[in-house]
Amino acid sequence: MKALKTLRFDGPFQMKRGVLNNPTFAFETWxxxxxxxxxxxxxxxxxxxxxxxxxxxVDPSAGWWEDMLGPNKPIxxxxxxxxxMNSLGSCFGSTGPASIDxxxxxxxxxxxxxxxxxDIADTAxxxxxxxxxxxxxxxxxxxxxxxxxxxxxxxxxxxxxRLVSISSAARSLPYSIALRSLQREIIRKDPLxxxxxxxxxxxxxxxxxxxxxxxxxxxxxxxxxxxERFGRERALGFTDEDSPFGIDxxxxxxxxxxxxxxxxxxxxNCYLYLSRAMDLFDAADHGGSLSSCFTSLGLxxxxxxxVTTDMLFPVSQQKELADALANHVGEVIFKPLDSIxxxxxxxxxxxxxxxxxxxxx
Amino acid sequence: MKALKTLRFDGPFQMKRGVLNNPTFAFETWxxxxxxxxxxxxxxxxxxxxxxxxxxxVDPSAGWWEDMLGPNKPIxxxxxxxxxMNSLGSCFGSTGPASIDxxxxxxxxxxxxxxxxxDIADTAxxxxxxxxxxxxxxxxxxxxxxxxxxxxxxxxxxxxxRLVSISSAARSLPYSIALRSLQREIIRKDPLxxxxxxxxxxxxxxxxxxxxxxxxxxxxxxxxxxxERFGRERALGFTDEDSPFGIDxxxxxxxxxxxxxxxxxxxxNCYLYLSRAMDLFDAADHGGSLSSCFTSLGLxxxxxxxVTTDMLFPVSQQKELADALANHVGEVIFKPLDSIxxxxxxxxxxxxxxxxxxxxx
Numbered sequence: 001m002k003a004l005k006t007l008r009f010d011g012p013f014q015m016k017r018g019v020l021n022n023p024t025f026a027f028e029t030w031x032x033x034x035x036x037x038x039x040x041x042x043x044x045x046x047x048x049x050x051x052x053x054x055x056x057x058v059d060p061s062a063g064w065w066e067d068m069l070g071p072n073k074p075i076x077x078x079x080x081x082x083x084x085m086n087s088l089g090s091c092f093g094s095t096g097p098a099s100i101d102x103x104x105x106x107x108x109x110x111x112x113x114x115x116x117x118x119d120i121a122d123t124a125x126x127x128x129x130x131x132x133x134x135x136x137x138x139x140x141x142x143x144x145x146x147x148x149x150x151x152x153x154x155x156x157x158x159x160x161x162r163l164v165s166i167s168s169a170a171r172s173l174p175y176s177i178a179l180r181s182l183q184r185e186i187i188r189k190d191p192l193x194x195x196x197x198x199x200x201x202x203x204x205x206x207x208x209x210x211x212x213x214x215x216x217x218x219x220x221x222x223x224x225x226x227x228e229r230f231g232r233e234r235a236l237g238f239t240d241e242d243s244p245f246g247i248d249x250x251x252x253x254x255x256x257x258x259x260x261x262x263x264x265x266x267x268x269n270c271y272l273y274l275s276r277a278m279d280l281f282d283a284a285d286h287g288g289s290l291s292s293c294f295t296s297l298g299l300x301x302x303x304x305x306x307v308t309t310d311m312l313f314p315v316s317q318q319k320e321l322a323d324a325l326a327n328h329v330g331e332v333i334f335k336p337l338d339s340i341x342x343x344x345x346x347x348x349x350x351x352x353x354x355x356x357x358x359x360x361x
Numbered sequence: 362m363k364a365l366k367t368l369r370f371d372g373p374f375q376m377k378r379g380v381l382n383n384p385t386f387a388f389e390t391w392x393x394x395x396x397x398x399x400x401x402x403x404x405x406x407x408x409x410x411x412x413x414x415x416x417x418x419v420d421p422s423a424g425w426w427e428d429m430l431g432p433n434k435p436i437x438x439x440x441x442x443x444x445x446m447n448s449l450g451s452c453f454g455s456t457g458p459a460s461i462d463x464x465x466x467x468x469x470x471x472x473x474x475x476x477x478x479x480d481i482a483d484t485a486x487x488x489x490x491x492x493x494x495x496x497x498x499x500x501x502x503x504x505x506x507x508x509x510x511x512x513x514x515x516x517x518x519x520x521x522x523r524l525v526s527i528s529s530a531a532r533s534l535p536y537s538i539a540l541r542s543l544q545r546e547i548i549r550k551d552p553l554x555x556x557x558x559x560x561x562x563x564x565x566x567x568x569x570x571x572x573x574x575x576x577x578x579x580x581x582x583x584x585x586x587x588x589e590r591f592g593r594e595r596a597l598g599f600t601d602e603d604s605p606f607g608i609d610x611x612x613x614x615x616x617x618x619x620x621x622x623x624x625x626x627x628x629x630n631c632y633l634y635l636s637r638a639m640d641l642f643d644a645a646d647h648g649g650s651l652s653s654c655f656t657s658l659g660l661x662x663x664x665x666x667x668v669t670t671d672m673l674f675p676v677s678q679q680k681e682l683a684d685a686l687a688n689h690v691g692e693v694i695f696k697p698l699d700s701i702x703x704x705x706x707x708x709x710x711x712x713x714x715x716x717x718x719x720x721x722x
Contacts, residue, residue, distance in 0.1 A: 110605055174591040174612035175584030181613045182575050184606050189568050191552060207550050214543050215576065223536030223675060230535040232643060244471055245545050245633055248640065251535035252542045272606055279609065282593060311672065314584060 003028050003059035004051060004086070004093050009126055018113020021102055025123040026086040026093025027051050028059075030069065031077035033131055040133045041075060042124055042160075043084040044141035044148035047274045048266055050092035053084040067350045074358035080137065087148070088123045089115040089273045097269035098200055110196040115273040117144065117281040121152035128159065135159050138361070142166035142346045143313065144274070147281045150321075154286045157298035163325075164303045164360060166346050166353075167310055169317040170290055170324060171282035176312050179219050180275045183212035187268050196269050206263045209271065213259040222309035222342035226251055283324075290320065294328040301331035303360045305346075305353070308336055312343040333360065364389050364420035365412060365447070365454050370487055379474020382463055386484040387447040387454025388412050389420075391430065392438035394492060401494045402436060403485055403521075404445040405502035405509035408635045409627055411453035414445040428711045435719035441498065448509070449484045450476040450634045458630035459561055471557040476634040478505065478642040482513035489520065496520050499722070503527035503707045504674065505635070508642045511682075515647045518659035524690075525664045525721060527707050527714075528671055530678040531651055531685060532643035537673050540580050541636045544573035548629050557630050567624045570632065574620040583670035583703035587612055644685075651681065655689040662692035664721045666707075666714070669697055673704040694721065 006026045013020045028051040033040060043053055045064075054063035054070050054077075069075045075082060086094040089112070097112040104111075128136070139160045141149030146168020153160050172180075187193060190208030198204030233250035247253050287293030302325050306318030315336045322334035337352045339345035346353050367387045374381045389412040394401060404414055406425075415424035415431050415438075430436045436443060447455045450473070458473040465472075489497070500521045502510030507529020514521050533541075548554060551569030559565030594611035608614050648654030663686050667679030676697045683695035698713045700706035707714050 114605060171593065173584065173593070174587040174610065175579070177610050178575075178579050178587070178612050178616060181608075181610070181616070182572065182579065185575070186547065186572055188606060189572065211543065211547055211550065214539075214546070218536070218539050218543065223534065223672065226535040226539070232532065232534070244475060245549060245637060247542075248637075249535065249538050249542075251539050255539060255542070276606060276609075311584065 003056055005029065006093055007126055007130055009123075013123075015113050015119040015122075016116040020095060020113065023088065023095035023123075024093070024099070025088065025095075025126055027127055028053065028056070028084050030054060030056055030082045031080050033081040033133070037131070037133050038135070038137060039080050040128070040131070040136050041080045041082045042128075042136050042139045042149075042152070043069075043075075043082065044120065044124075044139070044145035044152070045084065045087060046143035046145050047087075047271070047278065048262075050090075051084045051086040053082075064347065067354060068357060074354050075140070075361060080361075081131075083124070083127060083131075085120070085124050085127065087120045087144075087274060089120065089270060089277065091267040091270040094123065096267070097196075097273055098267040107200065109269055112269070112273060114280075115277045117147045117277050118151045118155055120148045120277070121155055124152060125156065125159075135161060138162040138164060140164040140166070141168065143168055143343065144278050147278065150283060151281070153297055153299055154283065154293065157296050160298065161300045162302065163299055163329075164305070164357070165318075165321060166305045167307055167313050167318070167343055168321070169313050170321040171284060172279050173317065176219075177279045179215065179312065180279055183215050184272050184275055186212045186215070187272060193268060196272075198268070200267070203264050204268045209263045209266065209268055210259045212271070213262045214255045217255055217258060219312050220342055220344040222311070222340055224309060225340045225342065228340070230254065283321075290324045291327065294325055297325070297328050299325075299329045301333070302329050303333045303335065303356075305335045305337060305356055307339045307342065307345045307349075309340050310343045310345070364417055366390065367454055368487055368491055370484075374484075376474050376480040376483075377477040381456060381474065384449065384456035384484075385454070385460070386449065386456075386487055388488055389414065389417070389445050391415060391417055391443045392441050394442040394494070398492070398494050399496070399498060400441050401489070401492065401497050402441045402443045403489075403497050403500045403510075403513070404430075404436075404443065405481065405485075405500070405506035405513070406445065406448060407504035407506050408448075408632070408639065409623075411451075412445045412447040414443075425708065428715060429718060435715050436501070436722060441722075442492075444485070444488060444492075446481070446485050446488065448481045448505075448635060450481065450631060450638065452628040452631040455484065457628070458557075458634055459628040468561065470630055473630070473634060475641075476638045478508045478638050479512045479516055481509045481638070482516055485513060486517065486520075496522060499523040499525060501525040501527070502529065504529055504704065505639050508639065511644060512642070514658055514660055515644065515654065518657050521659065522661045523663065524660050524686075525666070525718070526679075526682060527666045528668055528674050528679070528704055529682070530674050531682040532645060533640050534678065537580075538640045540576065540673065541640055544576050545633050545636055547573045547576070548633060554629060559629070561628070564625050565629045570624045570627065570629055571620045573632070574623045575616045578616055578619060580673050581703055581705040583672070583701055585670060586701045586703065589701070591615065651685040652688065655686055658686070658689050660686075660690045662694070663690050664694045664696065664717075666696045666698060666717055668700045668703065668706040668710075670701050671704045671706070
């Protein structure tokens with residue numbers, strides 16, 4: 001976390017459905033702002049990543065988008081000054097449900113206001129003011145981050161020239177809402193959630209979080225990939241003679257291993273707030289319909305990338321976004337990619353994503 | 362249940378991985394066996410339905426396949442004598458984990474042997490012997506029932522002439538295994554499961570069952586259908602001001618309402634056994650590979666129907682089954698349908714399924 005920077009917002013921060021007093025906004029930066037402050041790229045993250053998108057001299061540990069961001073990489077930090085925000089509501093530096101409410105001296109927990117994607121977008125304004133950046137070169141986001149980037153462009157049309165939306169959507173549709181709603185219910189039904197009042201030091205509903213993470217992992221990938229990768233391989237070393245319902249197959253041990261890595265690192269209440277923020281997002285709230293909400297956008301160009309095997313943010317939704325933007329943005333590039341890793345492809349299918357992003361920059 | 366018939370198996374019933382003493386096999390029948398006993402159609406069910414596939418004079422309540430089975434319907438009970446088996450391991454008449462073990466006088470619970478699809482298939486032999494049916498006109502099954510029908514044809518090649526496999530597969534692949542494994546884990550992690558020792562009268566892990574059912578419902582349908590059906594409609598009458606994570610959207614209230622109908626009617630341990638039986642099924646176990654396992658099949662013809670929006674049993678798996686059968690069965694008809702209701706289409710998209718089944722019969 002040593003590369004993490006924080007900025008304290010002075011006074012009441014107005015959210016869409018509430019107010020936070022003196023919240024903290026956390027972020028990391030790479031590269032150098034140029035003289036006319038025209039080379040700033042802003043990245044918003046998906047639900048769970050921190051602001052540590054890539055390594056740097058200050059923090060050489062690999063970031064979640066290590067292959068995409070850095071010197072001579074597709075988002076070239078020799079050319080751009082890059083900011084990656086930690087989402088408001090998260091637990092990696094920015095104020096969220098696990099933070100202390102300065103009014104009460106207690107953790108916010110469920111007293112945290114309803115969180116929206118627009119609130120997360122608005123936190124970046126303070127950071128841009130801090131660096132005296134009046135207009136972004138590009139705002140970038142994948143998954144929830146794509147919604148946040150779009151919300152930023154809608155709320156602050158004069159402050160961004162270009163948009164990159166990756167495996168995201170203009171609104172949440174019922175299939176992804178159902179999956180996220182079920183993840184949240186699995187967490188809330190864990191007796192250790194205790195209506196949000198669990199002991200933070202003990203991580204609370206770890207079983208619920210582990211099960212919700214497994215559901216997430218299933219929805220982030222594709223059946224095609226797993227058939228190639230696991231087939232019907234049996235798991236070794238997981239045989240539990242005491243349980244007739246333990247782990248038989250390699251795919252089950254894969255889920256178990258990876259879900260266990262996740263728990264403990266992410267606060268359950270933060271997860272609930274961020275997850276619901278995605279459900280609530282609908283660009284049409286900014287102007288009546290998807291065709292009219294983009295009327296006041298100030299974008300010169302936009303790149304919309306999707307993946308054909310993504311079932312959480314299906315490529316039809318990327319197409320919908322690109323088509324709706326096309327009426328109000330000079331240049332819109334819609335790029336559906338044939339990755340087989342589903343929604344997660346932007347994190348792993350670098351052979352397809354690197355050139356697509358590099359070409360746009 | 363008044364139309365339900367039962368047959369007690371005399372002595373030890375050999376399962377693939379265990380033995381049951383004097384088990385009961387439950388089934389319903391419709392129509393009349395003809396003089397040369399050549400008009401018998403056998404139906405195996407999916408994981409959760411009972412043997413009550415359709416109404417009759419004895420039980421006029423609607424069955425789970427009411428539109429498909431009956432006088433002058435696609436499976437015409439004026440022409441055929443139809444048997445629908447209740448799966449071994451289920452809780453609707455056939456012996457299962459919720460039944461009493463005659464050896465101990467206690468419920469089987471987790472002492473029930475590992476259940477396989479082949480075991481379910483073999484129970485029908487006793488019923489056919491009871492009616493002195495030497496050869497079936499057709500064996501039919503959808504979803505898990507399709508696996509069971511295929512297992513019947515593999516284990517008893519001389520006893521069936523024709524096969525109808527609907528939205529099923531020759532083997533379980535890792536994506537559906539992962540979903541079912543997660544459903545089982547959600548149930549097992551409900552503290553009320555109590556390692557299978559819950560009080561049967563109180564239905565045990567109802568929360569786990571409700572959550573697992575919601576996951577099932579999500580995987581049984583398609584995003585396309587839900588977008589058309591629910592869009593971003595808000596739920597009315599579900600507002601819970603006490604919870605910031607209650608029900609916002611119509612799709613959430615739909616899941617809640619339907620999952621609540623399921624719990625209480627299905628025993629949790631039975632669900633676990635049947636679910637795992639699907640994971641374990643692989644036709645290739647009957648002969649080394651999918652191409653060679655069908656060598657000894659005695660089928661004259663087979664109909665393989667799938668649905669393009671089915672993500673649990675993707676149409677590529679129906680195609681795989683049809684192609685593998687084609688080398689060893691005289692006539693194989695592969696019929697992919699454009700239903701948008703996903704895996705559940707065979708229960709609801711009657712305008713497409715009725716003619717497809719009627720034509721084959």
